[in-house]
Amino acid sequence: MADRQYTAYQQKAIRSFYNNRDTSDQQxxxxxxxxxxxxxxxxxxxxxxxxxxxxxxxxxxxSRIEHVMKSANPAILAEVVNDVHxxxxxxxxxxxxASNTPGS
Numbered sequence: 606m607a608d609r610q611y612t613a614y615q616q617k618a619i620r621s622f623y624n625n626r627d628t629s630d631q632q633x634x635x636x637x638x639x640x641x642x643x644x645x646x647x648x649x650x651x652x653x654x655x656x657x658x659x660x661x662x663x664x665x666x667x668s669r670i671e672h673v674m675k676s677a678n679p680a681i682l683a684e685v686v687n688d689v690h691x692x693x694x695x696x697x698x699x700x701x702x703a704s705n706t707p708g709s
């Protein structure tokens with residue numbers, strides 16, 4: 606499956622998805638707050654797992670994620686969303702891999 610060739614249109618759509626993923630993750634995390642207030646216990650557990658995954662992708666500090674998950678309080682999750690929107694929590698930039706070319 607690694608040999609899959611994408612058309613130029615598909616490549617553009619994939620690139621656009623990943624370029625805008627942070628924005629869509631922020632929006633989804635905000636939507637999860639309302640869903641968590643309305644969800645029953647079984648569905649709420651799945652929503653909390655989704656919220657945790659999104660917080661990890663957005664670069665929320667691990668200690669803060671643990672606090673939110675431990676409290677299981679949508680109001681505390683809302684504070685995280687506000688901090689992300691305000692720019693107080695920023696996704697760390699990935700480190701560039703070391704060059705493996707000889708002579709560099």
